[in-house]
Structures are given as C-alpha cells and as structure tokens.
Amino acid sequence: MIAQLTGEVRSIASDRVVLEVNGVGYLVSVTPATSATLSLGSALTLHTSMIVREDSMTLFGFLDPKSRETFELVQTVSGIGPRVALSILAHLTPDSLAHAIATESIDTLSAVPGIGKKGAQRILLELKGKMASSGSHAPANVSASLWREQLSGALASLGYSPRDADAVISIVAIDYANRGVDPATADLSDLLKAALAGGRS
Structure with a gap:
C-alpha cells in the first residue's frame, strides 16, 4: 500500500491533485483546503490512504499523518465510506472532530454534507471511545x-x-x-x- 508520496505538483483541482514522483503521475483526492494551499511545480509530501475496490484504486492524500489516521478511523463507522470521510475532514480538522464527539455536538457533525442527524448519531456512538484512545481529544x-x-x-x-x-x-x-x-x-x-x-x- 502507498502510505506517502513526495514529488512535484503537476495539476491542481479543487478536489484532486496530480503529484509526479520519479516520472510517474499519481492522481490523489484531497480536500479543497489542501488544494488551496498548493501551487503548480511546488514540492509536496502527502500522507496517503489507498482505497482498493473491485474496479478501482483511489488515493486520498493529507498534509499530516493525523488527518490520514482520522480519515481511516472515520470509515470504521457503519455507512461511512471514503468520500464521506473526506467530506468530514474538508469541514472539520481532526481536533475539531474530536471536540465535537467529546461534547456530543450533533449539530456540528450533521452540518457536514452527507452526514445528517442519523449519521452524526452513529459517529458519536461508534467513535467516542476510539477518538479518545487515539489521542485526537488531546490536552x-x-x-x-x-x-x-x-x-x-x-x-x-x-x-x-x-x-x-x-x-x-x-x-x-x-x-x-x-x-x-x-x-x-x-x-x-x-x-x-x-x-x-x-x-x-
């Protein structure tokens, strides 16, 4: 599995970038916030998570390991796939997500597109202990x-x-x-x- 890529930014869209590594261009899905920080030709390291399906392989990239770990953790919640997990991280940092879970803020979670009230309740139920143990809800x-x-x-x-x-x-x-x-x-x-x-x- 590809866990990290370091290379040169060749293409930028709001939700994806092409990162050239040793002559190979990797298409990586990112959040709009990540995309907004990039510039063509700049050096970039992305911490990546590869999602393998029967008919596709998709790379998701993040600027720091904690965001990638949170992305993978969120997908353990029933009904949440990689696209919704990426949407969550597009609207909440790992710390703000941990804070929302710790304070049981359904309004904060349900405001994320694709979540809704029932999805927010599942996140609270299934991630509260896990977020605490992973150190996301830190001092x-x-x-x-x-x-x-x-x-x-x-x-x-x-x-x-x-x-x-x-x-x-x-x-x-x-x-x-x-x-x-x-x-x-x-x-x-x-x-x-x-x-x-x-x-x-």
Whole structure:
C-alpha cells in the first residue's frame, strides 16, 4: 500500500491533485483546503490512504499523518465510506472532530454534507471511545501544538519561511484570542484564511 508520496505538483483541482514522483503521475483526492494551499511545480509530501475496490484504486492524500489516521478511523463507522470521510475532514480538522464527539455536538457533525442527524448519531456512538484512545481529544497544550503544526505546514507549501510562518501564526493566535475562540477547534481552512489575511511579516 502507498502510505506517502513526495514529488512535484503537476495539476491542481479543487478536489484532486496530480503529484509526479520519479516520472510517474499519481492522481490523489484531497480536500479543497489542501488544494488551496498548493501551487503548480511546488514540492509536496502527502500522507496517503489507498482505497482498493473491485474496479478501482483511489488515493486520498493529507498534509499530516493525523488527518490520514482520522480519515481511516472515520470509515470504521457503519455507512461511512471514503468520500464521506473526506467530506468530514474538508469541514472539520481532526481536533475539531474530536471536540465535537467529546461534547456530543450533533449539530456540528450533521452540518457536514452527507452526514445528517442519523449519521452524526452513529459517529458519536461508534467513535467516542476510539477518538479518545487515539489521542485526537488531546490536552489543550497538545491541541495548540497540533493546529500550529498543521497551519505551519500549509503556509510552508505556499512558500513561507519558518520565520514568516511563525510570525503569521502568532497574529492568528492573537486574533482568535481576542475573539474568545480556541484555534484548536477551528477548521484548517479558516485558520489559513486568517493567516493569509495577516500577510507576510
């Protein structure tokens, strides 16, 4: 199975990219948030999950291992396949998903396209203990570190140096603190928008 790909971005769509690795182009399904961080010709590492069916093989790619692990874990819920699992991660980060499960927030889960109220209830029932044991519902200091790492990786793929990324992330942290919002519970796409609005330092 293909667990990781490192190569050059050759094609970008809202839900997929083509990554060239040693002369071979791999079509990888991604979330819109991931796609938005990419640029043609840039180097990229994706942590991948391969779904094999009788008539197809599909690669799903993520910017960090935790997102891939969450993607695979969500599919253990009855009635949830890879496309719905990807939709969940397009709307919720692993930390925000864990938070929704820990707080039994059916509204948060059912707001994801393809889930609905019954699907949200199944997720709560089947994943609550598993998310806790996998470390997704982590202490606040760990969650803070994870959102910073995810955002830093997204900014790096856009050409930000580590120093510039850290400066912008600090601005995001201050902005969220001023609004009384924990960035660890925010979607990566929202964090990235806030970071880009802050500009380069």
